[in-house]
Amino acid sequence: MSALQLVVFPVHAQADAAWHTVLDAQQMRHAATLGERQRVRYLNARIALRLTVAGLVQYDPQRVVIEQQASGQLRICTHPRLFASVTYAQRLGLLAVGSSRVGLDYEDGAAPVFWRSAVRRYFCESERRWLQSRDEGTREADFVWLWTRRESLLKYRGSGIRGDTRCLCRPEDAAPSQRSFNLAGGVGTLTGEVLTADLLPSRLALCGEWSPELDFSWHQAPGRMPCCVRSE
Structure with missing residues (x-):
C-alpha cells in the first residue's frame, strides 16, 4: 500500500446518484440537514474518501466506516x-489518505478581503513579523x-485554525514534515x-x-x- 494518496474531487456539483450507493443511511440523513453548498461538499468528500480507502485496503466501499471526531478530525476504521x-x-x-497522521489544506483563490484581520486574529507573533x-x-x-501551512499542521494535530490559535514556533512534540505544492492554479x-x-x-470525476x-x-x-516546523 502506498504511504500516501492525494485525490482531487469536484465540489461544483453533487456526485451522480449512482455513487450515492457507497454511503450509509446516517451520512445521507446528515447531508439532508445541510445547505446546498455544504451538502455537495460533504457528499462528494465522503464518496471520494470511501472509494479511496476501499481501493487501498481492498474493502467494499460500503463497509468503510468513517467517524468524525469532536475536533473535526476524521477517523478511518480499517485494518x-x-x-x-x-x-x-x-x-x-x-x-x-495514508498509513500515518496527515494534515492537508489548499486554497485556489486570492487572499480574502479580511486577510489582514485574519493575520491579527490567528497568526502568532513570529508569523506576523x-x-x-x-x-x-x-x-x-x-x-x-x-x-x-498553519492549517495543515493544526489538522495534523487534530484541530482547525479557528480552534487553535497557539504559537506553533515551538512545537510541543517532534515536528512533522511539511511540503507545500501548487495545483490547478492554487497552493496547498x-x-x-x-x-x-x-x-x-x-482524480475522481464523480459528476x-x-x-x-x-x-x-x-x-x-x-x-x-517563520516557524521551526521541518520543511522539505
Whole structure:
C-alpha cells in the first residue's frame, strides 16, 4: 500500500446518484440537514474518501466506516489503520489518505478581503513579523501560503485554525514534515510523517465529464521560514 494518496474531487456539483450507493443511511440523513453548498461538499468528500480507502485496503466501499471526531478530525476504521484529511476550495476538493497522521489544506483563490484581520486574529507573533517583512507586492500570496501551512499542521494535530490559535514556533512534540505544492492554479500544504517527492494527485470525476487540469508541482518556500516546523 502506498504511504500516501492525494485525490482531487469536484465540489461544483453533487456526485451522480449512482455513487450515492457507497454511503450509509446516517451520512445521507446528515447531508439532508445541510445547505446546498455544504451538502455537495460533504457528499462528494465522503464518496471520494470511501472509494479511496476501499481501493487501498481492498474493502467494499460500503463497509468503510468513517467517524468524525469532536475536533473535526476524521477517523478511518480499517485494518491496517488509515488516516485522512480533507480540504475544500472554490473549484475542487482534495483529500489525503495514508498509513500515518496527515494534515492537508489548499486554497485556489486570492487572499480574502479580511486577510489582514485574519493575520491579527490567528497568526502568532513570529508569523506576523515574517509576513510584515515580505515585499508588499507578494504579501497577499504569502499570506495564503502561510495560512495553508498553519492549517495543515493544526489538522495534523487534530484541530482547525479557528480552534487553535497557539504559537506553533515551538512545537510541543517532534515536528512533522511539511511540503507545500501548487495545483490547478492554487497552493496547498501537506503535513505528515511520510511525504515523498514522487507524490502525484489522482482524480475522481464523480459528476459528468469533470476533467480539470491537474498541473502539480512542489512549491518553493518563500524565504526563511517563520516557524521551526521541518520543511522539505
